[in-house]
Amino acid sequence: MTKPPKSSPAQSNALHDHQPGAGNAGYETRAGSGGETHQDAAAGAPADGYLTDNFGHRLADNQNSLKAGARGPALLEDFILREKIFHFDHERIPERIVHARGSGAHGVFEVTRAIPELTKAGLFQEKGKTCPVFVRFSTVAGGAGSVDTPRDVRGFAVKFYTDEGNWDLVGNNIPVFFIQDAIKFPDLIHSVKMEADRGYPQAASAHDTFWDFVGLMPESMHMIMWAMSDRAIPRTLRTMEGFGVHTFRLVDAKGKGRFVKFHWKPAQGLESLIWDEAVKIAGADPDFHRRDLYEAIESGAYPAWDLGVQVFDEEWAAKQPYDVLDATKLVPEEDVPVEIVGRMTLNRNVDNFFAETEQVAFLPTNVLPGIDFSNDPLLQGRLFSYLDTQKSRLGTTNFHQIPINAPKCPFHNMQRDGLMQTLVPTGRANYEPNSLNEAGEASGPRADPDSGFTSFRDNGERNDPTEKLRVRPELFADHYSQAALFFHSQTESEQAHIASALVFELSKVSLEHIRKRVLSRLRNVDEELASRVAKGLAMDLPEKAPAARAVTAMKPSDALSIQKQARKTFEGRKVGILFAEGSDKAAIDTLKKDIEGAGGSVFLVAPKVGGIAVKGGTLKAHGQLDGSPSIMFDAVASVLMPEAAAELARQGAAVQWFMDAYGHCKTIAHCPGTQVILDKAGVEKDDGVVPNEDLIKVGPVRHFAREPKVRALA
Numbered sequence: 001m002t003k004p005p006k007s008s009p010a011q012s013n014a015l016h017d018h019q020p021g022a023g024n025a026g027y028e029t030r031a032g033s034g035g036e037t038h039q040d041a042a043a044g045a046p047a048d049g050y051l052t053d054n055f056g057h058r059l060a061d062n063q064n065s066l067k068a069g070a071r072g073p074a075l076l077e078d079f080i081l082r083e084k085i086f087h088f089d090h091e092r093i094p095e096r097i098v099h100a101r102g103s104g105a106h107g108v109f110e111v112t113r114a115i116p117e118l119t120k121a122g123l124f125q126e127k128g129k130t131c132p133v134f135v136r137f138s139t140v141a142g143g144a145g146s147v148d149t150p151r152d153v154r155g156f157a158v159k160f161y162t163d164e165g166n167w168d169l170v171g172n173n174i175p176v177f178f179i180q181d182a183i184k185f186p187d188l189i190h191s192v193k194m195e196a197d198r199g200y201p202q203a204a205s206a207h208d209t210f211w212d213f214v215g216l217m218p219e220s221m222h223m224i225m226w227a228m229s230d231r232a233i234p235r236t237l238r239t240m241e242g243f244g245v246h247t248f249r250l251v252d253a254k255g256k257g258r259f260v261k262f263h264w265k266p267a268q269g270l271e272s273l274i275w276d277e278a279v280k281i282a283g284a285d286p287d288f289h290r291r292d293l294y295e296a297i298e299s300g301a302y303p304a305w306d307l308g309v310q311v312f313d314e315e316w317a318a319k320q321p322y323d324v325l326d327a328t329k330l331v332p333e334e335d336v337p338v339e340i341v342g343r344m345t346l347n348r349n350v351d352n353f354f355a356e357t358e359q360v361a362f363l364p365t366n367v368l369p370g371i372d373f374s375n376d377p378l379l380q381g382r383l384f385s386y387l388d389t390q391k392s393r394l395g396t397t398n399f400h401q402i403p404i405n406a407p408k409c410p411f412h413n414m415q416r417d418g419l420m421q422t423l424v425p426t427g428r429a430n431y432e433p434n435s436l437n438e439a440g441e442a443s444g445p446r447a448d449p450d451s452g453f454t455s456f457r458d459n460g461e462r463n464d465p466t467e468k469l470r471v472r473p474e475l476f477a478d479h480y481s482q483a484a485l486f487f488h489s490q491t492e493s494e495q496a497h498i499a500s501a502l503v504f505e506l507s508k509v510s511l512e513h514i515r516k517r518v519l520s521r522l523r524n525v526d527e528e529l530a531s532r533v534a535k536g537l538a539m540d541l542p543e544k545a546p547a548a549r550a551v552t553a554m555k556p557s558d559a560l561s562i563q564k565q566a567r568k569t570f571e572g573r574k575v576g577i578l579f580a581e582g583s584d585k586a587a588i589d590t591l592k593k594d595i596e597g598a599g600g601s602v603f604l605v606a607p608k609v610g611g612i613a614v615k616g617g618t619l620k621a622h623g624q625l626d627g628s629p630s631i632m633f634d635a636v637a638s639v640l641m642p643e644a645a646a647e648l649a650r651q652g653a654a655v656q657w658f659m660d661a662y663g664h665c666k667t668i669a670h671c672p673g674t675q676v677i678l679d680k681a682g683v684e685k686d687d688g689v690v691p692n693e694d695l696i697k698v699g700p701v702r703h704f705a706r707e708p709k710v711r712a713l714a
């Protein structure tokens, strides 16, 4: 796919052409002349146009405010200074109450399989049909300036700009949720965010109030298994799945509805971090995920996801041991296969982070004729919340006019006015019905029962709509069967990660009764897991919590494990190569050629970046050793002469480079000269510690068999 051009300033600013100034080239402050600036006579018109204020007046000086004398006070009449500071003072808008930190990108969605038999949505009528998309990935708990790699759920929100209006699939990277009913959401979020009195911890669930909520809400136990698993620390945003979470409905042209669950499967494969690595990345590069996504797209390695659907009907749903309207339950892929219907490719970075990524407003209510909601009580609450929150975040009911939110198909109705109205509707027809057309005037748009959105007519088979009840359906009370399903579907290593994450998080809980309550619930998920966690906390196992419904054993599902789906590929993976003075350039070139030939990329690391003498010339590094720890790479290699290696072996950064790569179970390729550092770093030979020549054969995979040697897991 060819790289689409970035939009030019003129395109992105069609109405108001505030073009960026040409820096300060051509401007200077003349000493000894009272400080006034002037344009350098030789400069002529700046390349990117003249600097103006917001009303189009050209500025002569952008360096000095207007003062009463060179050393006097500023003057109120300085409209240039006042406008600039006024605008700056109001540059921030409220951050999202959840999902505040996010990264966005543009792309395209292409239908790979038409499904007119399932939905009348225009988008899915024809194979090959495309539409533009905008995606925003996010963490949930942390503020906008928090780090990218905490243990947290990731938001996976996609806006499809279709011919029939926008469709927003506002999902997560985990297919279930903590709670079943929207009325619990404010409590959940209050408990996980920084504690109300002390304002910490930021972007972390490892604290009293969150685990207090969990212990008291057993419905969260399935999601807790996912959140404590490696799913909650993805290696990159490119290597995680996405899920619509709720059961939605597809409606065909005849009005027949079927239930559907949406899935996004990454073409890059699934990969996660190791917890120690996530913590270190948070310090070394807080923007790790944002940078990775940006760089992948800039380099033309466009990340892609396949959109899959699991479709089933009411009758099938009624026979399951769980309720498909319960967002704490998933539908195993082994029971209902995921059918791929399209592919999304992200191929353009945003031009402006605020205008696009910050101002994008996703609304689960944005559906198309042919895609509808279910009665999932969590989804129903979301249908109110997202429209509502935009008013407080973006300050106006006209947020749909912001370019990133506006549909790319025409939209017209009788809604008028409001703060920041930028459209200029003409004529008198701002009400409906009207008969102004009979007098030859424009009478505006009308509703169309044939092509317009009509809500699916739920037959309410398993529901009596005449009763008003504050209750939950019967099967919602099974809190543990699917938590156990998830745990039992993991590899031994993944199970150890879950147990260790629970020990880590609960060790940060200071109130003992909260730890005990969580342990008592874990016994319903898996007795051995509960014992391992209790042992890791040096606590006795408390009595098992009574379960509201008996736990049913479900058949383990390989689709729930990351490691069982691991793929050996260099595509989109980065290898760090350490070199130093005297290194053999030819050996580095060979490694580079092989890695790039296999689809990967190379990042050269050296003690100095400016260019150092190597055998065969001078070589510049991409990054300096201290600022390029091995956590940044999927695998490492090294080309070092014994003398240079001996020197590096005395430096903490070099030893740590290999120690971390080893501890994070990565492939370490090396030349014989490096051995002195490997010995110091405690790196022992295994399947993943190989000569440089074997790097391509072994691949940038994780060697989890090594893990028990490098850390004590619960």
Ligand code: HDE
Pocket (backbone or CB within 6 Å): 096, 097, 098, 099, 102, 136, 137, 138, 154, 155, 156, 157, 170, 171, 172, 177, 181, 182, 183, 185, 243, 244, 245, 246, 327, 360, 361, 362, 378, 379, 381, 382, 385, 386, 387, 389, 390
């Ligand atoms: Fe959200 N959620 N949510 N959520 N959510 C928001 O909307 C809310 C839920 C999700 O990148 C807010 O525009 C309620 C589930 C994503 O801009 C807010 C409930 C899922 C994003 C809101 C939920 C999500 C949000 C904050 C329980 C996965 C980021 C800013 C009923 C299916 C979208 C905003 C972006 C954002 C409310 C539960 C996903 C406050 C009330 C379940 C990916 O409206």
